[in-house]
Amino acid sequence: MAIKEMTVKEVAKKVLNKENMFILDVRTEDAFQDWKIESDSFDYMNVPYFDLLDGVEEIMDDLPKDKDVLVVCAKGGSSQMVGEMLVDEGFTNVYSLEGGMKAWSEHLEPIKVNDLKDGGELYQFVRIGKGCLSYMVVSNGEAAVIDATRMTDVYVNFAKELGVEIKHIFDTHLHADHISGGRTLAEQTGGTYWLPPKDATEVTFDYAKLEDGEHVTIGSTQIDINAIYSPGHTIGSTSFVVDNQYLMTGDILFIDSIGRPDLAGKAEDWVMDLRETLYTRYQELSDELIVLPAHFMIMDELNEDGTVAEKLGVLFEKNHGLNIDDQDEFRKMVTENLPPQPNAYQEIRETNMGKINPEDEKQREMEIGPNRCAVR
Missing domain, CATH: 3.60.15.10 (Ribonuclease Z/Hydroxyacylglutathione hydrolase-like)
Structure with a gap:
């Protein structure tokens, strides 16, 4: 099932308006610790993409069902794949960041x-x-x-x-x-x-x-x-x-x-x-x-x-x-x-x-x- 995408402009508005959102960042731990989407109103979870290749079952209980979950990667490809796996498991509030952190850097x-x-x-x-x-x-x-x-x-x-x-x-x-x-x-x-x-x-x-x-x-x-x-x-x-x-x-x-x-x-x-x-x-x-x-x-x-x-x-x-x-x-x-x-x-x-x-x-x-x- 195709996953919905969220644009960097939409994310920027959420940051500026201090809206609540959950981010699942699937980059490496080093990349996440060095630089991420910053907002005091966001909750975060960092699980590298390679740890999810066999499935997302282990993280499902840690993801909220009552708020948007934005999956983030470097360029937008890995986040789509992880997001599709979550949708297949029944999540309906999952988005992939269009263009990934590369696009976020340029907005x-x-x-x-x-x-x-x-x-x-x-x-x-x-x-x-x-x-x-x-x-x-x-x-x-x-x-x-x-x-x-x-x-x-x-x-x-x-x-x-x-x-x-x-x-x-x-x-x-x-x-x-x-x-x-x-x-x-x-x-x-x-x-x-x-x-x-x-x-x-x-x-x-x-x-x-x-x-x-x-x-x-x-x-x-x-x-x-x-x-x-x-x-x-x-x-x-x-x-x-x-x-x-x-x-x-x-x-x-x-x-x-x-x-x-x-x-x-x-x-x-x-x-x-x-x-x-x-x-x-x-x-x-x-x-x-x-x-x-x-x-x-x-x-x-x-x-x-x-x-x-x-x-x-x-x-x-x-x-x-x-x-x-x-x-x-x-x-x-x-x-x-x-x-x-x-x-x-x-x-x-x-x-x-x-x-x-x-x-x-x-x-x-x-x-x-x-x-x-x-x-x-």
């Missing part, structure tokens, strides 16, 4: 953050399976995209729905945990691709230099994207103040942590740049600015509406990384006992430099797994 959920002055709008694209956050600023028929993922069609189609033209694309820094869609999106739309020059010393393509104090206006309603040099995660990391309301911090500052300085092998060199950005440059900004980072680490960082955002003043009170007075203690925290490096991070950096151009399937494989841009 972007656009969420409106707020209206801007003079009719503008700001949207956050939550890559819920990877923890990546990207943005679209809209004003008077024009749009800018910030920290785009490689799934560029999502931004192109969303802009068409809004009836706006993408004119500018920004990367806050040279990313190491995911492949940027900035250059591709600029080619697709004819927009200008902006990149901090200190992160672009090895790139193989033309770009507009995003430097400290640069103002780029979107539309004719003077919604400025104001660049602030803020090194530490990379030497070129640059933040944006949008509409004098929002601080886009890239991978320098998150809601629950701070950026790691080691993804280019420069932890000792960049640690004090990171401290100066967080403890001096950001301290000079208004506490009322709403921080919009390029990543989130845990689901608790999502607000009730699904956005990831918090006032800078609140982060100075509650974010541990902003409250370490002793410089040696700070240095130790951001250079020792760091999480594992992101998967294929050096290949991802070289892809974002334009040095290599992997096939689409290879790019998917390079990005599989959780984001690991934070100190903790």
Whole structure:
């Protein structure tokens, strides 16, 4: 009997709405422990597919009869087979995750953050399976995209729905945990691709230099994207103040942590740049600015509406990384006992430099797994 499939968009809605669901993950234990669909409202069971080849009888009593059971695997094939076995045993509430964790890694959920002055709008694209956050600023028929993922069609189609033209694309820094869609999106739309020059010393393509104090206006309603040099995660990391309301911090500052300085092998060199950005440059900004980072680490960082955002003043009170007075203690925290490096991070950096151009399937494989841009 054919098994019903659940799309990643449907699962994302359940995560954001905090709906209850049971997940049977049939990947290996290592893969499950490293990275899974995260939700406080979900229950989980991990039984590798190979342990179920002879039948599902041993797990039937552990599966709920009164809620949806979503079977999850890497690509969607094994989950269908296990799901069919469960259906054959009489389960009627079983679904297979369409496309598996590979599809979950790529889903972007656009969420409106707020209206801007003079009719503008700001949207956050939550890559819920990877923890990546990207943005679209809209004003008077024009749009800018910030920290785009490689799934560029999502931004192109969303802009068409809004009836706006993408004119500018920004990367806050040279990313190491995911492949940027900035250059591709600029080619697709004819927009200008902006990149901090200190992160672009090895790139193989033309770009507009995003430097400290640069103002780029979107539309004719003077919604400025104001660049602030803020090194530490990379030497070129640059933040944006949008509409004098929002601080886009890239991978320098998150809601629950701070950026790691080691993804280019420069932890000792960049640690004090990171401290100066967080403890001096950001301290000079208004506490009322709403921080919009390029990543989130845990689901608790999502607000009730699904956005990831918090006032800078609140982060100075509650974010541990902003409250370490002793410089040696700070240095130790951001250079020792760091999480594992992101998967294929050096290949991802070289892809974002334009040095290599992997096939689409290879790019998917390079990005599989959780984001690991934070100190903790």
